[in-house]
Amino acid sequence: xxxxxxxxEIKRQAGPDAPAVWESFELEWRPGMNVVSAMMxxxxxxxxxxxxxxxxxxxxxxxxxxxxxxxAMKINGRARMACSALVDNLEQPIRVEPxxxxxxxxxxQVDRSVLFxxxxxxxxxxxxxxxxxxxxxxxxxxxxxxxxxxxxNCISCTCCMEVCPQFNEATDFVGAATIAQVKLFNNHPxxxxxxxxxxxxxxxxxxxxxxxxxxxCVEACPKQIPLTNAISDVGRDVLTQKVKDWLRG
Amino acid sequence: xxxxxxxxxxxxxxxVEPLRAGQxxxxxxxxxxxxxxxxxxxxxxxxxxxxxxxxxxxxxxxxEQVRFLNSLPLVRVLEWVFIFLPILxxxxxxxxxxxxxxxxxxxxxxxxxxxxxxxxxxxxxAFAYIIQHVLRQRFMxxxxxxxxxxxxxxxxxxxxxxxxxxxxxxAMICVCWHFAYGVWLFAAKWGITPGEVARRRFAYVCAVLGxxxxxxxxxxxxxxxxxxxxxxxxxVRLSTLVAPAHSGAAFHSIGxxxxx
Numbered sequence: 001x002x003x004x005x006x007x008x009e010i011k012r013q014a015g016p017d018a019p020a021v022w023e024s025f026e027l028e029w030r031p032g033m034n035v036v037s038a039m040m041x042x043x044x045x046x047x048x049x050x051x052x053x054x055x056x057x058x059x060x061x062x063x064x065x066x067x068x069x070x071x072a073m074k075i076n077g078r079a080r081m082a083c084s085a086l087v088d089n090l091e092q093p094i095r096v097e098p099x100x101x102x103x104x105x106x107x108x109q110v111d112r113s114v115l116f117x118x119x120x121x122x123x124x125x126x127x128x129x130x131x132x133x134x135x136x137x138x139x140x141x142x143x144x145x146x147x148x149x150x151x152x153n154c155i156s157c158t159c160c161m162e163v164c165p166q167f168n169e170a171t172d173f174v175g176a177a178t179i180a181q182v183k184l185f186n187n188h189p190x191x192x193x194x195x196x197x198x199x200x201x202x203x204x205x206x207x208x209x210x211x212x213x214x215x216x217c218v219e220a221c222p223k224q225i226p227l228t229n230a231i232s233d234v235g236r237d238v239l240t241q242k243v244k245d246w247l248r249g
Numbered sequence: 250x251x252x253x254x255x256x257x258x259x260x261x262x263x264x265v266e267p268l269r270a271g272q273x274x275x276x277x278x279x280x281x282x283x284x285x286x287x288x289x290x291x292x293x294x295x296x297x298x299x300x301x302x303x304x305x306x307x308x309x310x311x312x313e314q315v316r317f318l319n320s321l322p323l324v325r326v327l328e329w330v331f332i333f334l335p336i337l338x339x340x341x342x343x344x345x346x347x348x349x350x351x352x353x354x355x356x357x358x359x360x361x362x363x364x365x366x367x368x369x370x371x372x373x374x375a376f377a378y379i380i381q382h383v384l385r386q387r388f389m390x391x392x393x394x395x396x397x398x399x400x401x402x403x404x405x406x407x408x409x410x411x412x413x414x415x416x417x418x419x420a421m422i423c424v425c426w427h428f429a430y431g432v433w434l435f436a437a438k439w440g441i442t443p444g445e446v447a448r449r450r451f452a453y454v455c456a457v458l459g460x461x462x463x464x465x466x467x468x469x470x471x472x473x474x475x476x477x478x479x480x481x482x483x484x485v486r487l488s489t490l491v492a493p494a495h496s497g498a499a500f501h502s503i504g505x506x507x508x509x
Contacts, residue, residue, distance in 0.1 A: 078357065101264075111264065114265050117267035121270040122268065165350045165351050166349075166350050168351045169263065169265055200270075201268065201270030202268070204272045205269040205275045207268060207275075210275075211438065212365050213438055214364075215361030215362070216357050216362050220357070228448075231438070232437055232440050232443035234440075235439060236440020237440070239280065239439065239440070
């Protein structure tokens with residue numbers, strides 16, 4: 001019986017300013033293989049489809065169960081997590097490219113630190129650090145937990161930002177992930193101490209007003225986070241905050 | 250040496266800058282653009298389409314409507330403050346928003362993404378149409394504020410050109426589309442419909458609104474081009490005894506009878 005194979009076309013780039021080239025790889029099919037496991041196999045035997053030796057592909061990945069958020073890349077034209085991209089569900093040849101909206105490091109690895117910088121700028125945390133024991137936090141009712149849990153699922157993969165037509169170098173839009181985290185931490189009984197700061201931050205240039213409501217974010221999100229609901233809710237809160245600030249002078 | 254090397258690699262992308270938390274004024278300009286689309290521009294669109302609908306009753310009724318609108322107090326101020334300037338701002342800032350967005354419909358052909366694109370194309374068609382419409386119908390040819398009786402004739406004369414009819418019909422659909430989806434977007438972005446079900450329901454409401462307005466608009470175009478009022482006189486006689494807009498309709502109708 002002839003062995004079944006799978007074909008990959010992977011966009012390679014040796015560095016940020018190096019030219020991009022496409023390389024083809026032909027691998028033996030295995031049950032349950034995904035894009036990350038395929039690249040592990042390429043690393044074990046880095047030879048292209050036409051028998052030319054090459055270097056292993058550089059990419060980010062860690063947990064392999066869609067929970068760490070590091071292996072986001074463009075697969076067959078769409079931003080998604082490579083670990084949950086099962087080869088059996090993909091059209092061949094499987095074309096793999098790096099995310100396009102972030103500075104490239106090498107091959108499929110990009111620098112997504114803008115998201116972490118954005119999360120810092122909106123204070124997306126619960127402030128509990130101190131020099132003494134603050135005691136137990138306020139009670140969070142099950143109904144609130146239920147509303148907030150989906151938002152807490154964000155894995156910072158940046159897929160929502162990659163697919164957003166407004167997230168680019170002209171707008172410097174903050175992106176859906178950060179807005180959803182503002183909603184999450186504003187809902188938290190301790191986290192809401194920074195509520196006004198977060199809302200004012202999101203009214204800055206590149207803030208929530210840049211959203212064009214194309215709703216690609218919610219389509220692309222691998223964790224099904226209700227991002228468009230969050231943008232709507234936070235949009236109202238930011239506006240209310242600005243009006244309050246204006247009237248209070 | 251180092252400077253020479255760094256200038257040799259300008260192709261490296263800087264990437265998207267982080268949020269400028271609390272800095273800048275773009276928030277207020279975006280929100281103004283968004284609000285103006287509803288009031289006064291959307292409100293004016295409704296008024297305009299309702300007034301146009303009078304054309305179905307013929308040249309006299311249409312002329313009366315034009316005269317009524319021009320009899321509003323401070324009408325020239327109202328016209329500039331609530332119609333021309335808001336539309337100019339909404340249009341120019343809208344183009345600016347469009348230029349800064351980067352559509353990716355080729356990779357992500359999803360419904361919301363199509364609507365995002367449609368809002369930009371219908372917007373530019375509407376803006377281009379409105380500019381020529383205002384220039385040709387308000388600032389060129391016979392002046393309707395002074396000669397409201399010529400209103401029907403002026404529009405009919407414009408629509409005598411079949412190409413112009415096509416322009417008007419296409420623009421009517423684009424304007425109503427842009428307005429209907431704009432209302433939906435406004436509700437979504439200002440937090441009026443934060444729930445998915447609410448947005449879906451409101452989408453039906455907006456779709457019905459858009460179709461209804463476009464149908465009304467096209468019916469009005471038909472009033473000018475159809476067989477019923479062919480070759481309308483260049484200036485119909487309106488009732489000479491003009492009642493102020495706020496006084497009773499009875500007096501007005503007496504005036505019309507006296508004229509006969």
